[in-house]
Amino acid sequence: MAGLPTLAVVGATGAVGTVLCELLTGRRNVWGEIRLLASERSAGRKVRCRGEELTVQALTEEALDGVDVAMFDVPDEVAAHWAPIAVRRGAVVVDNSGAFRMDPHVPLVVPEINPEQLRDRPRGIVANGNCTTLAMIIAVAPLHREYGLRELVLASYQAVSGAGQAGADTLHDQLIKVAGDRALGSRAGDVRQAVGDDLGPFPAPLALNVVPWTGLLADEGWSSEEMKLRDESRKILGLPDLKVSATCVRVPVVTGHSVAVHAVFATEIDTDGAREVLRNAPGVIVVDDPAAGEFPMPIDAVGTDPSWVGRIRRALDDPRALDFFVTGDNLRKGAALNTAQIAELLAKDLTHP
Amino acid sequence: MAGLPTLAVVGATGAVGTVLCELLTGRRNVWGEIRLLASERSAGRKVRCRGEELTVQALTEEALDGVDVAMFDVPDEVAAHWAPIAVRRGAVVVDNSGAFRMDPHVPLVVPEINPEQLRDRPRGIVANGNCTTLAMIIAVAPLHREYGLRELVLASYQAVSGAGQAGADTLHDQLIKVAGDRALGSRAGDVRQAVGDDLGPFPAPLALNVVPWTGLLADEGWSSEEMKLRDESRKILGLPDLKVSATCVRVPVVTGHSVAVHAVFATEIDTDGAREVLRNAPGVIVVDDPAAGEFPMPIDAVGTDPSWVGRIRRALDDPRALDFFVTGDNLRKGAALNTAQIAELLAKDLTHP
Numbered sequence: 001m002a003g004l005p006t007l008a009v010v011g012a013t014g015a016v017g018t019v020l021c022e023l024l025t026g027r028r029n030v031w032g033e034i035r036l037l038a039s040e041r042s043a044g045r046k047v048r049c050r051g052e053e054l055t056v057q058a059l060t061e062e063a064l065d066g067v068d069v070a071m072f073d074v075p076d077e078v079a080a081h082w083a084p085i086a087v088r089r090g091a092v093v094v095d096n097s098g099a100f101r102m103d104p105h106v107p108l109v110v111p112e113i114n115p116e117q118l119r120d121r122p123r124g125i126v127a128n129g130n131c132t133t134l135a136m137i138i139a140v141a142p143l144h145r146e147y148g149l150r151e152l153v154l155a156s157y158q159a160v161s162g163a164g165q166a167g168a169d170t171l172h173d174q175l176i177k178v179a180g181d182r183a184l185g186s187r188a189g190d191v192r193q194a195v196g197d198d199l200g201p202f203p204a205p206l207a208l209n210v211v212p213w214t215g216l217l218a219d220e221g222w223s224s225e226e227m228k229l230r231d232e233s234r235k236i237l238g239l240p241d242l243k244v245s246a247t248c249v250r251v252p253v254v255t256g257h258s259v260a261v262h263a264v265f266a267t268e269i270d271t272d273g274a275r276e277v278l279r280n281a282p283g284v285i286v287v288d289d290p291a292a293g294e295f296p297m298p299i300d301a302v303g304t305d306p307s308w309v310g311r312i313r314r315a316l317d318d319p320r321a322l323d324f325f326v327t328g329d330n331l332r333k334g335a336a337l338n339t340a341q342i343a344e345l346l347a348k349d350l351t352h353p
Numbered sequence: 354m355a356g357l358p359t360l361a362v363v364g365a366t367g368a369v370g371t372v373l374c375e376l377l378t379g380r381r382n383v384w385g386e387i388r389l390l391a392s393e394r395s396a397g398r399k400v401r402c403r404g405e406e407l408t409v410q411a412l413t414e415e416a417l418d419g420v421d422v423a424m425f426d427v428p429d430e431v432a433a434h435w436a437p438i439a440v441r442r443g444a445v446v447v448d449n450s451g452a453f454r455m456d457p458h459v460p461l462v463v464p465e466i467n468p469e470q471l472r473d474r475p476r477g478i479v480a481n482g483n484c485t486t487l488a489m490i491i492a493v494a495p496l497h498r499e500y501g502l503r504e505l506v507l508a509s510y511q512a513v514s515g516a517g518q519a520g521a522d523t524l525h526d527q528l529i530k531v532a533g534d535r536a537l538g539s540r541a542g543d544v545r546q547a548v549g550d551d552l553g554p555f556p557a558p559l560a561l562n563v564v565p566w567t568g569l570l571a572d573e574g575w576s577s578e579e580m581k582l583r584d585e586s587r588k589i590l591g592l593p594d595l596k597v598s599a600t601c602v603r604v605p606v607v608t609g610h611s612v613a614v615h616a617v618f619a620t621e622i623d624t625d626g627a628r629e630v631l632r633n634a635p636g637v638i639v640v641d642d643p644a645a646g647e648f649p650m651p652i653d654a655v656g657t658d659p660s661w662v663g664r665i666r667r668a669l670d671d672p673r674a675l676d677f678f679v680t681g682d683n684l685r686k687g688a689a690l691n692t693a694q695i696a697e698l699l700a701k702d703l704t705h706p
Binding site for chain 1: 504506508510512514521522525528529531532533535537538539540541542543544545556557558561562563564565566570573574575576583594595596597598600602604605606607608611613615624641643644646648649650651652653654655656657663664665666667668669670671674676678
């Protein structure tokens with residue numbers, strides 16, 4: 001293999017795939033051929049990527065021939081089936097689904113935190129974290145290195161595009177139905193009636209509501225998303241006994257996941273020291289001047305790369321605990337950006353001069 | 354004084370006052386005359402209350418004559434000025450502002466939790482809790498009695514009507530501006546541009562956003578609302594050393610405050626036992642079957658009296674900790690209902706056969 005490696009984007013026409021193509025246009029180019037793959041249904045579509053107009057191809061075994069790195073942004077079951085096929089055809093897979101994240105033979109990598117784990121990938125697959133985990137962990141990891149993390153209590157404010165393009169479409173549809181009726185939101189059931197039966201991928205209306213449920217039912221009343229926050233935080237930080245309690249809530253925001261974080265450490269912290277750690281952390285931007293109206297919010301963080309961190313303050317009743325609020329673009333750092341960063345690190349190893 | 358006591362509603366035309374008049378219509382009648390008072394500007398308005406058409410009068414010293422119980426739903430500074438005047442004129446004041454809540458000579462009463470504290474009111478004033486505290490404490494108190502509360506970690510999802518009618522109007526105005534533009538919410542600043550400069554009582558747009566800031570700047574980066582949750586929980590529960598960390602966030606919901614609660618107790622708990630405690634708790638309704646789409650949400654809880662509690666589950670990594678989600682109508686139990694309940698307890702003592 002000579003020159004620059006070949007990249008395949010599998011799931012190129014989804015919400016995350018679309019952002020991936022945008023990102024590939026803006027980032028430093030490390031790729032030779034870029035091949036866009038998707039379901040039969042999307043084959044033939046033209047997509048602009050890196051200044052070229054590319055034709056989306058159907059995902060087949062042959063379409064994976066000659067691919068060095070394959071980014072997967074497809075549902076869990078599609079990834080579970082196709083990622084091993086891509087590996088057998090010679091590609092390294094960077095998978096954004098939940099199919100492989102907790103596999104002990106698959107590294108779960110955040111380039112700012114544990115890039116060294118990329119080296120050991122016995123299954124040929126590297127996993128990308130869940131979008132809510134990524135937004136939060138990028139701020140938690142540098143604090144852990146400084147103070148020694150013991151416990152996380154998390155509450156999320158998750159955007160509808162975390163459920164894909166259908167999620168975003170659903171909220172926009174519902175907004176049209178509720179806008180203009182100034183009496184709505186004041187009687188039990190009035191929003192349900194206005195929205196009607198089309199709830200899209202959600203168990204309840206999102207317009208004028210918050211829904212304390214994302215993902216599937218896991219054990220003992222926990223949701224799969226809440227379990228991911230616990231399991232993935234432990235794996236990324238290398239803390240198998242980390243105490244984690246998370247409550248995951250969907251909110252009527254298009255893109256931008258936020259998390260209220262209460263982090264307990266092994267040692268005493270001070271707010272200024274913690275703020276300095278976060279200021280120097282890669283992938284983090286500190287936005288923390290409430291008196292001036294500056295705190296992290298989805299409408300500002302959407303479309304940007306870093307995790308926005310603010311409301312940084314030591315707990316009043318525990319000198320070892322820090323409270324803060326973080327917002328990240330769930331389609332970028334929460335998905336496409338982290339995937340691209342991992343793939344670029346792999347590309348460096350695969351590029352032969 | 355013979356017969357039923359006279360009630361004054363001070364601030365009768367505001368968001369909470371309006372709900373108070375509705376409540377007085379539906380609840381068992383314990384009042385003689387009901388007098389509606391408000392600012393000069395609202396005087397002369399006709400308001401239906403308890404089946405009668407009443408004319409709103411301007412708040413003056415004379416208008417308070419003969420009043421036995423005065424419910425105050427006005428800004429802090431108005432309450433601070435007028436409540437002592439009403440007391441001097443012979444009324445017991447039930448105040449919903451923040452002016453007196455932390456005064457050691459003013460009881461802070463939630464009838465389901467500490468009604469006995471009503472008896473000792475040296476200033477003649479009884480305080481009503483903050484709306485976010487009330488939604489949450491009604492579920493926390495019975496668990497405390499059973500298990501002994503040690504710590505609360507809270508994240509709120511607060512409705513815009515917590516900032517009064519202006520808050521609700523602002524969100525409705527913004528929804529009209531953002532509805533129908535399906536591209537909105539995907540670029541930094543696009544929602545700000547669509548919403549324009551009219552932010553109403555908020556520091557940022559609420560449509561398609563969450564704002565991690567409510568209230569004013571208190572000490573060390575904490576907001577006044579977050580301090581209220583800590584101070585009022587301690588006072589209502591009689592736990593001056595209770596550890597509390599709260600993050601207060603405004604969300605695009607018209608009415609219905611929600612709180613993600615992580616509560617740590619002195620003794621081990623089990624989920625079923627905790628659920629049973631909550632099922633038997635006054636003012637609480639348990640809505641907890643995620644597989645069937647049943648969890649507490651503002652669109653269902655709005656307009657109802659109880660606090661809706663669900664997502665009840667023991668922490669996976671701490672057998673002494675319980676996680677749950679609670680939603681309550683911030684204008685009812687969070688304000689008007691609790692005020693009415695307190696006033697009715699007072700009315701019982703004041704009624705002479």
